[in-house]
Amino acid sequence: MLPVLMIIGVVRLWTVRGPAWTQPITGPLAAIFLVAVSGFPPGELGLTTAGFWYGVSAVAVITLGYAIAVRLPVARRFFRTDYPRPRYTALVAVPLATVVFEEVAFRGVLWTLISREHGTAWATGVTAVLFGLWHLGPARPWTDALATGVAGVLLGVLRGLSGGLLTPVLAHWAADGIGVLAAARVARSRRDASDTCAP
Numbered sequence: 001m002l003p004v005l006m007i008i009g010v011v012r013l014w015t016v017r018g019p020a021w022t023q024p025i026t027g028p029l030a031a032i033f034l035v036a037v038s039g040f041p042p043g044e045l046g047l048t049t050a051g052f053w054y055g056v057s058a059v060a061v062i063t064l065g066y067a068i069a070v071r072l073p074v075a076r077r078f079f080r081t082d083y084p085r086p087r088y089t090a091l092v093a094v095p096l097a098t099v100v101f102e103e104v105a106f107r108g109v110l111w112t113l114i115s116r117e118h119g120t121a122w123a124t125g126v127t128a129v130l131f132g133l134w135h136l137g138p139a140r141p142w143t144d145a146l147a148t149g150v151a152g153v154l155l156g157v158l159r160g161l162s163g164g165l166l167t168p169v170l171a172h173w174a175a176d177g178i179g180v181l182a183a184a185r186v187a188r189s190r191r192d193a194s195d196t197c198a199p
Contacts (some may be wrong), residue, residue: 001113007034008105012134015097023097031104038109045108051162055170058158062174066182079186086184090177099172106131106152107159107168124156131155151175 011030015023035045042048069075083089106127115123132149136142155168162168 001110003037004034004105004109004113007037008110008130008134011101011105016137024092025096027097027101031101034101034105034109038113040109040112045104045112046159046163046165047104047108048164049166050164051158051167054158054162055167058167058171059174059178062171063178066178070182070186076186079183081183082187083180083184086180090180094177094180095173098176099169102131102134103155103165103169103172106134107155108165111156111159120156120160124153124160127156128152 007030011026014026014030018026035042035047038045070079110127110130111123114126128149129152131152132145132147135148136145151172155172158167158171159165
């Protein structure tokens with residue numbers, strides 16, 4: 001467990017301090033290294049196609065949620081971030097720099113280590129707490145860690161139900177990646193409205 005946590009800590013430091021352009025490369029490489037260090041066969045870590053339809057369903061539900069949210073004035077105010085390259089962020093940066101490593105680390109290696117000794121409920125709870133702590137940072141409010149901890153519970157439940165990492169990977173990507181595209185749409189509509197109102 002300790003070597004795995006140390007690797008996760010080093011990767012977290014790199015995501016904060018390292019150059020942004022390297023993250024889509026180092027994320028998958030770090031995930032491969034973590035799998036190798038864990039000593040578990042890929043199937044035991046959930047690196048299979050199990051849960052494909054669970055994952056597709058999760059993507060559909062999340063997409064529908066965003067589609068509704070961007071049309072509701074009360075929800076649109078939560079989309080505050082404007083991404084300069086939303087398609088790149090959603091389709092490259094999010095899956096490669098964020099989702100792959102985080103899911104392999106938390107719902108793959110750590111989840112397997114803990115569930116072997118203590119069962120899936122403990123694995124889900126502990127990895128959710130660690131997932132929340134992973135998102136603490138000097139420029140981020142503590143509510144981010146709380147929200148990602150709750151998300152970690154849901155992703156852990158999906159890992160247990162589906163029997164693999166594919167479902168939490170797809171759900172995680174949808175929550176982040178489609179969220180980026182939704183935020184870009186809201187920002188674009190605000191700019192269009194501002195241009196229309198300008199004299």
